[in-house]
Amino acid sequence: MLMESSPYGIEKKKLGMWVFIISDACTFAAFLFAYGYMRVGAPVWGTPFEFSSILNGMLMTAVLLSSSLTMLAAVRAAQAGTKASANKWLGVTMLLGAIFAALHLREWFKLIGEGWRLFYNPTGGAAQFGATFFSVTGLHLTHVVTGVIALGFIARGYNQGRYDESHVETAGLYWHFVDLVWMFVFPLMYLMNAQ
């Protein structure tokens, strides 16, 4: 069958990914609104993050932002047809994603070590801090880990020739979206809770 141009003019995988991103953005938004609702309603909230945690957060932001740039490089390399280069950048992106997850887990374990739980606030403020922080960042972390695994599959398929540059580009959209969400999670969950 002849290759035919789509009447809408946007390739279907790309459009599908965008539609998914819209719904996922609404899901994150609902989580963040629940956080805001809890916080507005709480008589004492408490702000647990020392400057070291904020620095850690900035480092995580820098890592995730760089990974977006390396993802962009991978997409461009794939579009230019340089397979080796695309693979290299995909690998770097996955590595940065893994570093982000590791830094994030370090933050989590530090908080858990200090006694923070989903239902307990060791400083005596609202118990909702743990609930909202762990659920919002947990959802984001799930997205990052899923993204790293998905990129692995895409890279393997791309190597074997089952996938082409459009698959890399679609995966890239998802990865940038994870970065985009972090741009809201970082100020709202970290900076608004800085001591």
Next chain:
Amino acid sequence: MSTTRQLAMSSYVGIGVGLMVIVCIEVILTYQHLPTRTLLFSLLCLASLEGFVAIMYLMQVKYERPILFWTIFPVTLFVLIFLNYLWPDAFRMFNMRLLQ
């Protein structure tokens, strides 16, 4: 598609650096001991700016057909705007809470 109209990679690195600068501004603002509302408002504005740049350049909506922009933005903003209907009850919860 339309790879021809994209920026050079160095420009994207510049965009990345710019985004990081915004993050630094956010952190500096955090330590200015602003009232919570002012801080929240400024952080949300800066984050929205970051988000817009990320969508237009990193996610390349700027280089797609305009119809894509007009498909995704209105519906997402629509949900984000109307979820705000729940704030009056959040404030009521603060004012009407059980005193211990």
Next chain:
Amino acid sequence: MEPMSAHAATHHAPPQGFIRKYVFSVDHKIIGIQYTTLSLVAAFIGMALSWAMRIHLGWPDAHIPLLSMFSPNGAPGGLMTPEYYLSLMTMHGTIMAFFVLTAAPMAGFGNFMLPIQVGAADMAFPRLNMASFWVTFVGFVLACATFFIPDGPPLSGWTAYAPLSAVGTVAGPGQGWGQNFWGLSIAVFCVASLLGALNFIVTTLDLRTKGMTLSRLPLSTWAWFINAWVSLLAFAVLLPTCLLLVLDRLGGTSFFIPAGLVINDQLQPHSGGSPLLFQHLFWFFGHPEVYIIILPAFGIVSHILPTFIRKPLVGGWKAITYAMIAVGTLSFVVWGHHMFVSGMSPFMAMVFSVPTLFITIPSVIAVLIWTFSLYRANMRFDTPMLFSLGFISLFISGGIGGFFLAQPSTDSYLHATSFVVGHFHFTMGLSAIFAAFAGFYYWFPKMWGRMMNETLGKVHFWLSFVLVYCVFMTMHLTGFAGAVRRYSAFVDDFMVPLIPTQRFISVAALLLGAAQFIFLFNAIWSRFQGPKAPDNPWGATTLEWDTTSPPPFDNFGGRQITVYHGPMEYDGEASVMQTSPEVSVAGT
């Protein structure tokens, strides 16, 4: 612009082997049939639950023999406990709202018909499509499994209001694992609906065949497309709501549980949450959900009517489509009218009341389009047409009740009465079911290649139509009289005088259920013994009637489809296929 491979991926070879062909099939037609069958099974389960409830409401001392075998704790000796009544009600609502009304008109008929109506060989993402059905199936199994776990199904209603749904076993039987299963089942259903909506949107936008502009889309495709957007946004908010509810139950958080809550003399170890937050998030999904249910019904009826009145709808494709878009958009800004008596900010009650009255405008426009289109029409009264007319009648009758409920002052009185039950069963329950029946009778020849029996269809329609009014119009009246909804029986209070009326409703409901077996028999018998269906038995014009019954694996047998007309090219007996290059007969 580079050429794009929009159609390339959909051309997979026909599968071989039973499993690939009929079970884990990526063919949208099989998936549509799977969804339809799942909904049929779910509908009969939901109906059986309503039978048990109606028997108990009419005869509170009655022992229902099978029920004691089913649940020895919930119905000892066949006499159901008030808690078990609530469990049945919860599962009736859950199964009907999610697995019947959301699944059948959209996922069932939509999956089968939408790709054919736009001239595509399959959905945009066939494997995602298969995943969405099987994820729905898992959700359905989880929901049904609650009947077989020791403490039974949850009793917090299909809305699962917190804190009752969030505190755990202390709130009553079924609030332990039953409610956990419910939360997981609905979360899983959300994922399936999101995948389905994504597929519908991309298919409609990207896979339209040559000449199939948006203005030439059949109205059913328009409705499914608009509905896909509504469900995409609504289910995206229900998913986190379910996750937060499950976190409250299993993770010990207090999103939805306030401080100082005492249930069954036990102080709950929670603080700082808000049940209103749950209601807001739930109804942010929940109100669009009722339009998710009714919009495909709008589409199906608008698709069927022109065929049987042999002329275009008044206002062409634009008026009805814009009305549907307006309904879908406004559905997101009215959710607070479910919460007038919840303790919500009174200011917000007004903010929600005004758009609620506004949303009647596009709904009324749609109704007027259908009724005015009947004027001076040369109507054919085949069964699909009868059910379409039945849909219009039920939607109007139910919609009038909406005026009472949209205003906080009258709603305060009517809110927790059976008036509401009658109202939503008319508008979203039975209206959507009638439209689904219309679609079933209309598309049965295409889906299974055989005709259904017309006489049985007409008997089914008239019995259903009359009995539906007997059941739900009477419920409006008992609601005015003060019959509280969710009460398992009215044995020793001011509502005793209503018991004869309750018995009338119960008898009518039992008969209404029995009438559905005529349909079931007709469907099964016609599936195997009905006369072979021609390609275009109704003289319709859209693409699904331009292929064999049932369609071949790639829908058009390799033909290149080009579209020249809109879907409403009717002028009396004359009609022009969308694919026919002849001149327009309807002047559209």
